[in-house]
Amino acid sequence: MSTPKPQLSLGDPLLTPRPAPRAPRGGGRMRRIVARLPLIISAAVLAFFVLSAIAPQILAPFDPLAINPVDAFSGPGAGHLLGTDESGRDIYSRIIHGSRDSLLIGAAATAIGLFLALVLGTIAGFGSRWMDSWVGRILEVLFSLPGLLLALVFIALAGPGVGTTVVAVGLTTAPGYARMIRVQIIALRSSPMVEAATVLGRSPARILTTHILPNALAPIAVLGTLGLGQAVVWAASLSFLGLGSPPPAPEWGAMLSAGRTYLALAWWMTFFPGLAIVLVAAASTVLSRTLSAGAKR
Amino acid sequence: MNYVRPKATRLFSAAAAVAAALVLAGCAPASPAPESGSEAGTPVTGGTLVYASGDAEPTCLDPHVGGNYPQALVASQYLETLYTKDASGQLIPWLAEDSTVSEDGLLRTLKIREGISFTDGTALDAAAVKANFEHLLDPETASSTGFLALGKIASMKVVNTTTLELTLSTPDSSLLESFSMPWVAIESPTALKRSQEDNCAAPVGTGPFKVESWKKQDAVNLVRNADYVQPVATEGHDGAAYLDAITWRFIPEAATRYAALQSGEVQIIDNAQPDTIAAAAKTQTIKHLDAPRPGASNRIELNSSKAPFNDASVREAFIHAVNVDASIDSLFFGTAPRSYSPLSSAEPLAYSAESLFAYDPAKASELLDAAGWSERDAEGYRVKDGTRLTLTFPVSTSQSIPAEQSLFEQLQATAKESGFDVKIKLLDLSSWYGELFKNDYNLVSAPYTKVGPSVLSVLFHSDSTIPAPSGYFANLSQVKDPSLDALLDTAGSTKDEAERKDLYSQAQKKVLEGYYLLPLYDQQNHFLYSEKLRNVGATTAVATPTFFDSWLAN
Numbered sequence: 001m002s003t004p005k006p007q008l009s010l011g012d013p014l015l016t017p018r019p020a021p022r023a024p025r026g027g028g029r030m031r032r033i034v035a036r037l038p039l040i041i042s043a044a045v046l047a048f049f050v051l052s053a054i055a056p057q058i059l060a061p062f063d064p065l066a067i068n069p070v071d072a073f074s075g076p077g078a079g080h081l082l083g084t085d086e087s088g089r090d091i092y093s094r095i096i097h098g099s100r101d102s103l104l105i106g107a108a109a110t111a112i113g114l115f116l117a118l119v120l121g122t123i124a125g126f127g128s129r130w131m132d133s134w135v136g137r138i139l140e141v142l143f144s145l146p147g148l149l150l151a152l153v154f155i156a157l158a159g160p161g162v163g164t165t166v167v168a169v170g171l172t173t174a175p176g177y178a179r180m181i182r183v184q185i186i187a188l189r190s191s192p193m194v195e196a197a198t199v200l201g202r203s204p205a206r207i208l209t210t211h212i213l214p215n216a217l218a219p220i221a222v223l224g225t226l227g228l229g230q231a232v233v234w235a236a237s238l239s240f241l242g243l244g245s246p247p248p249a250p251e252w253g254a255m256l257s258a259g260r261t262y263l264a265l266a267w268w269m270t271f272f273p274g275l276a277i278v279l280v281a282a283a284s285t286v287l288s289r290t291l292s293a294g295a296k297r
Numbered sequence: 298m299n300y301v302r303p304k305a306t307r308l309f310s311a312a313a314a315v316a317a318a319l320v321l322a323g324c325a326p327a328s329p330a331p332e333s334g335s336e337a338g339t340p341v342t343g344g345t346l347v348y349a350s351g352d353a354e355p356t357c358l359d360p361h362v363g364g365n366y367p368q369a370l371v372a373s374q375y376l377e378t379l380y381t382k383d384a385s386g387q388l389i390p391w392l393a394e395d396s397t398v399s400e401d402g403l404l405r406t407l408k409i410r411e412g413i414s415f416t417d418g419t420a421l422d423a424a425a426v427k428a429n430f431e432h433l434l435d436p437e438t439a440s441s442t443g444f445l446a447l448g449k450i451a452s453m454k455v456v457n458t459t460t461l462e463l464t465l466s467t468p469d470s471s472l473l474e475s476f477s478m479p480w481v482a483i484e485s486p487t488a489l490k491r492s493q494e495d496n497c498a499a500p501v502g503t504g505p506f507k508v509e510s511w512k513k514q515d516a517v518n519l520v521r522n523a524d525y526v527q528p529v530a531t532e533g534h535d536g537a538a539y540l541d542a543i544t545w546r547f548i549p550e551a552a553t554r555y556a557a558l559q560s561g562e563v564q565i566i567d568n569a570q571p572d573t574i575a576a577a578a579k580t581q582t583i584k585h586l587d588a589p590r591p592g593a594s595n596r597i598e599l600n601s602s603k604a605p606f607n608d609a610s611v612r613e614a615f616i617h618a619v620n621v622d623a624s625i626d627s628l629f630f631g632t633a634p635r636s637y638s639p640l641s642s643a644e645p646l647a648y649s650a651e652s653l654f655a656y657d658p659a660k661a662s663e664l665l666d667a668a669g670w671s672e673r674d675a676e677g678y679r680v681k682d683g684t685r686l687t688l689t690f691p692v693s694t695s696q697s698i699p700a701e702q703s704l705f706e707q708l709q710a711t712a713k714e715s716g717f718d719v720k721i722k723l724l725d726l727s728s729w730y731g732e733l734f735k736n737d738y739n740l741v742s743a744p745y746t747k748v749g750p751s752v753l754s755v756l757f758h759s760d761s762t763i764p765a766p767s768g769y770f771a772n773l774s775q776v777k778d779p780s781l782d783a784l785l786d787t788a789g790s791t792k793d794e795a796e797r798k799d800l801y802s803q804a805q806k807k808v809l810e811g812y813y814l815l816p817l818y819d820q821q822n823h824f825l826y827s828e829k830l831r832n833v834g835a836t837t838a839v840a841t842p843t844f845f846d847s848w849l850a851n
Contacts, residue, residue, distance in 0.1 A: 067710040069627035086628060086703045087710070242694060247721050248706045261699040263552050265572045 039290045042283035049280055053100040060093035064250045073266045083268035085258065087248075091268060094250035095276050101245055102252045102280070105166050106232035110224050112170025113231070114177055118220070121181025126189065126208055135178070142175040151238060160243040169234045173227055180223065184216040222292040229284030236277050252277050340534070344849035345542040346830065349554050351568030353695070354547045357497035358508060358517065361433050364442025364480035366590075366746060366839075370567065371545050373841040374519055375416075376482035376502035377528070379407070379426070380473050382748075382838040384532075386645065388473055391528050392421060392483055392503065394459075402468025402792055407461045415485035416507040416522050423461040427453050428486035430463075438493070441765075445755075446475035446747075468790035470797055474749030477838035503528075505538040505845040517545040525845075533832070533846035540844060551699075558583065558825055564849065565826035565833070565842075571700050575630035577825050584826055586833055587632070588840040589819035591643040592747040593756060594636040595701070597708075597815040600739050602762075602775035605670070605686060612812035614664035615688070617657040618715035624707040625818060628700045633818040639753065639805050641819050643840065646750040646798050648805035654815070661715045670716065679716030687718045690740040693729040697742060698821070705742075734768040741773050744820050748838045750801040754785045757808050774813035781807050 033040075052059050062080075068088035076083040082091040124135035142150065151168035158164045188194060189212065197207050232252075238244050239253030247254070252273045259269030352367035360368040360376070379393040390396065395408040413421040430453060433443040449469040454462045465472075475481060488501035499508040505527075506519040520542045527535065546563065548554040555573040557563045569577075569585070577583040605611045625635055637654055640647035665671070670679040670686050679686040692705055702723070709719040719740070724732065732738055745752055755761055759782050761772035781804060788800035808814060822840050826833055832846045 065710060067707050069623045069707060072627040086700070087624075087707050088627070242723050247702070247723065248709065258699070258703070261551060261570060262572055264555070264576065 038286050042286040042290075045279050045283040046287065049099045049103060049276070052096040053103045056093075056097045056100060060090075060096040062090035062093040064089060064094040064097035065248050073262070075266070076268050082272045083266065085255070085266070085269050086262060089250075091255075091272050094255060095252070095273055098250035098252050098255065098273070099276070101162065101249060102232050102235060102277075103228075105162065105169070105235040105244075106228050106280075108166045109169035109231040109235065110173065110227040112167060113173035113227060114220060114224055116170065116174035117177030117181050120174070120178040122185060122208070122213075124178070125182040125185025126204070126212065132182075135182075139175045139178055147172040148234070148237065151234065152243070155238065155243050160246075162245050165235055165238050165244050168238065169231050172234070173231065177220070177223060177227070181216060181220065184219060185212055188212045188215050219292070222288050225284050225288035225291060229281035229288075232280050232284075233277060340539050340832070340848045341851060342539050342848070343541050345544055346540050346565065346844060346847065346849060347544045347546060347563040349546045349548045349557055349563040349566045351549055351551060351554055351566065352547070353549065354514065357493075358511060359484065359493075359497050359500040360480045360482060361429075361438055361440050361443050361484070362493065362497060364440055364444075366841075369479040369837075369839055370841045371517060372479050372482060372500065372502075373504075373837045373843055374506045374543060374545075375504040375508055375522075376479060376484060376500065377504050378477050378479060378482050378837070380477040380838070382477060384835075386643070388477060388838070389529065391477075392426075393476070396473060398468075398792065402470075402790060403465050405463040405465060405469075405472060406456075407463065409459045409461065410528050411459060413503055413526060413528060414524070415488070415501050415503050416524070417485050417487055417501045419485045419487045419501075421483065421503060422458045423455045424458070425486045426461050426483055427455055428489060429481075429483050432484075432489050433481065440480070442478070442480040446478060446481050468792070470789055470791055471749045471751035474751065474838075477748050479837060479839060479841065505843075506540075506543055509542075515546070519543040519545060527845070531846075533835070538845045539848035543844060555825070558827065561827065564830045565824060567822075567824050568698070569823040569825040570698060571629040571632045571823075574632045574823055574825065582828050584828055584833070586824040586826065586842065588822045588824065588836050588842065589641055589643050590744075590746045590822045590840045591641050591749070591838065592752040592820070593745040594638055594641050594647075595742065595744060595817045595820050596636070596639065597740050597742045597817065598774040599813055599815070600736070600741065600773065600775055601811075601813060602736065603739075605688075606739055608668055609812060610664045610668045611670070611686075614661040614668070614715070615712065615717060616654060616812055616815050617664070618661040618712045618717060619708040619815070620656040620711045621654070621704075621708065621815070621817060622656065624704050624711075628703050628707070629818070632823065633821055636816040636818050637809075638816055639756070639808055639814060640750060643819070644750055646801045648802045648809075650806065650809045653809055653812075656711075658715050665716065673716055676718075677713070677716065678718045685718055686716055687720060688712075688739040689720050689722065689732075689737060691722045691724050691729050691732040691738050692742070693726050694723050695726050696729075696744060701742070701817075704817070730769060733770075733773065734764065738773075742817075743771075743773055745771060746820060746839055750797075751789055753801060753804055753808075754789055757804070757813070758782055758785050774808070776808060776811065776813045778807070778811075 066089065071084050071088035072086050074080050074084040080090050080092065082095070084090055120135050120139070124132045151172045154168040154171060155164050194207055194211050197211055235244060236253030236256065239251045240257040242257065244253055245251040255273040256270055259266065259273065262269055350367065350370065355368045355371065357363065358368070358371060360372040377392050379391060380388055381391040383389050392410055392413065393407050394410045397406045398404065407426065409421060409423050409426055415421065419425065430447055430450065432438055433440045433447055449465045449467055450463050451466045452464045456462055482502060485501035488496060498511055505522055505525045507522050509518045509520045511517045521538050521540060523537050525537045548557060551568065551570045551573070554566045558566050574585055577585060599606045599612045599615065601607055601612065622635055625633055636642065637649040637651040638647045665679055670681045672680050674680050674685060690705065692702060705721055709721055712719050733741065745756060747755065755771045757772060757776050759777040762770055762775050762777060764770045784800050784804045788797050788804065791797050791800070824842060829850045831848050831850055833842065835843045835846055837843060
């Protein structure tokens with residue numbers, strides 16, 4: 001067998017490698033920059049939202065919770081960059097402050113999902129045959145339920161809130177990751193590297209920690225980046241349904257939901273939080289695509 | 298599976314809707330307004346009115362079963378009541394002709410009108426009315442609203458075809474008002490003998506329309522009752538209704554409902570939201586009907602059964618800490634005048650006390666300091682003996698419209714300045730009931746519609762703190778005051794109208810001055826309709842519109 005390459009068995013066309021854009025000879029820097037523009041923009045967008053999550057007070061001009069009924073429904077403009085909501089709160093400041101909740105939920109949920117997946121995937125891929133088959137059955141059961149339904153069931157049992165949302169989204173994304181990790185580990189398990197280690201009498205635990213997991217983790221990093229965007233969207237969906245952070249927290253999904261009522265009157269209440277969600281989701285997708293192309297090369 | 302998927306994509310459809318709304322906002326409704334010449338005033342017979350309701354589709358079209366407002370809205374088209382209210386708000390006999398009560402108030406004699414038939418051909422008589430009351434009082438029917446309204450009837454006797462005698466367990470000064478509610482409407486006794494499933498699908502009444510079919514999850518189809526006889530002549534016309542039919546649809550999403558009205562797909566919508574009412578006021582093509590519901594005003598109840606609101610001065614402090622007026626002005630666009638009464642402005646006996654409800658943070662601070670809540674923690678909330686001044690506020694997302702939810706958020710923000718930590722919990726209806734049942738609330742807002750001031754007994758009598766078998770109790774401020782109970786008991790049984798008025802005023806004064814509630818505004822009941830729909834405005838005693846006199850202009 002040849003050297004195993006990390007395989008992603010995801011049907012997502014975004015994950016299939018594209019020929020790396022090569023600047024033709026004499027093409028100049030300009031072209032190279034243009035070719036990298038999506039990556040640069042994505043990185044900038046994510047950096048902006050990460051910064052606003054870490055230090056919102058630097059970027060936000062107003063208190064996200066300060067109400068001012070007289071100022072309600074002001075359009076985007078000089079006073080309020082992205083307008084105000086029905087309570088006269090500054091939308092831009094709320095989006096900036098909301099990024100902490102949204103990104104944190106997204107990152108924590110992805111982390112939980114990946115961790116669970118790693119455990120399940122390792123048991124299935126590295127354990128005995130019956131372990132593999134048991135984990136396989138469990139994953140099939142989880143797969144048979146639509147993702148959001150699984151999250152809703154969990155929230156119905158545990159009650160709404162930020163913590164519950166994180167766990168719910170994490171649980172929901174775990175089965176998909178687990179299958180991919182299992183395939184990774186099975187491929188690595190039959191690699192010459194691992195065969196050599198086995199012949200040399202290394203313990204299975206050592207083989208797992210020194211050879212298999214480090215090699216399986218690179219594609220998982222790519223998955224995690226892609227998952228972050230997805231998890232942010234899911235968290236926003238749950239908040240949109242009123243199952244996330246309680247009011248008056250400036251959570252993006254909750255803002256989207258609140259603005260929906262006033263769509264004809266104040267489009268900015270829905271448009272800008274929606275734009276923030278789309279930007280984060282798109283940026284993390286582009287980033288993960290570039291990372292995966294890099295990993296394949 | 299199919300049930301959940303659309304929700305997952307709602308996020309994206311919301312984004313798409315933004316684009317759609319931009320397009321919609323840009324173009325005015327396309328329908329060219331007909332010249333309002335001499336023809337405009339001549340009623341046209343025919344046409345189908347499409348009504349779009351924002352409420353959840355009822356599970357039963359017979360308002361005897363359960364008994365909520367969405368049922369009353371649709372049933373007002375095909376069922377009629379023994380009493381009703383005329384245009385000036387006076388209680389008048391409708392299917393009943395007259396009624397008398399004995400000196401001790403325990404024997405009520407009802408005279409039933411002659412010459413009226415149900416749409417299945419059964420004649421209306423005293424036995425039919427008795428069959429309806431028996432249906433309402435039968436536990437099998439599972440009536441809640443109608444059952445409560447008739448609770449004091451001990452026995453019934455048909456004296457002759459037009460006379461029914463009711464023996465009451467205690468005198469009931471609100472019985473005729475109860476008879477005016479659609480939840481106590483009179484249905485054909487022949488139809489009531491069918492299974493409940495059949496009767497729920499197509500109740501049979503005496504109204505100007507009848508139920509033809511009900512396609513669940515789609516629409517209730519009503520057609521004109523060609524043989525309709527109006528029990529009492531009114532200013533309108535005689536004979537059958539002008540409209541051929543009414544299609545009763547359900548469009549829960551407020552923006553979609555308004556867009557359907559703008560496009561001409563429907564001609565009238567209920568649950569019109571404040572911002573759309575304001576937008577409609579700027580057009581020539583959409584008109585507004587404001588019909589505040591009778592009974593209680595919309596209010597926030599302060600749970601006096603536990604800390605911190607077991608202390609009257611903390612209740613008073615909270616009321617002075619919240620700036621209600623500024624928020625109502627901006628969120629309701631002038632469509633909801635402020636209330637200072639426990640009763641709706643539609644109630645003639647409503648008593649208001651504006652002076653009690655001023656926004657006065659300085660006074661709130663003074664009261665809280667005196668009550669021992671003088672320290673503040675790092676976040677600015679008041680503390681006493683290591684406990685933060687926290688108020689739990691469960692909010693039912695199906696009972697509070699978005700503007701009201703925003704109002705509560707704004708009150709939360711102003712109360713914070715005085716050191717109150719208000720925790721709003723947005724809940725679905727059954728979880729919301731659960732919190733109330735567990736007494737896990739300090740603040741709560743619940744609507745209550747009923748004709749007449751006797752709603753005060755439902756909301757503030759100590760008997761109403763005892764949960765019904767369903768777990769619900771209506772006295773949510775949990776006021777238990779023997780002197781208040783006495784006032785309400787006497788007011789509920791007196792035959793003297795002046796005494797009744799005086800006692801109910803005293804009772805209202807008592808609950809307002811005890812700071813058990815924060816009145817907000819009347820129970821909002823707004824309708825928007827196309828200018829092509831003429832002669833809209835007649836309503837029943839519970840402010841549900843009727844379309845007997847309405848017609849569609851070409």
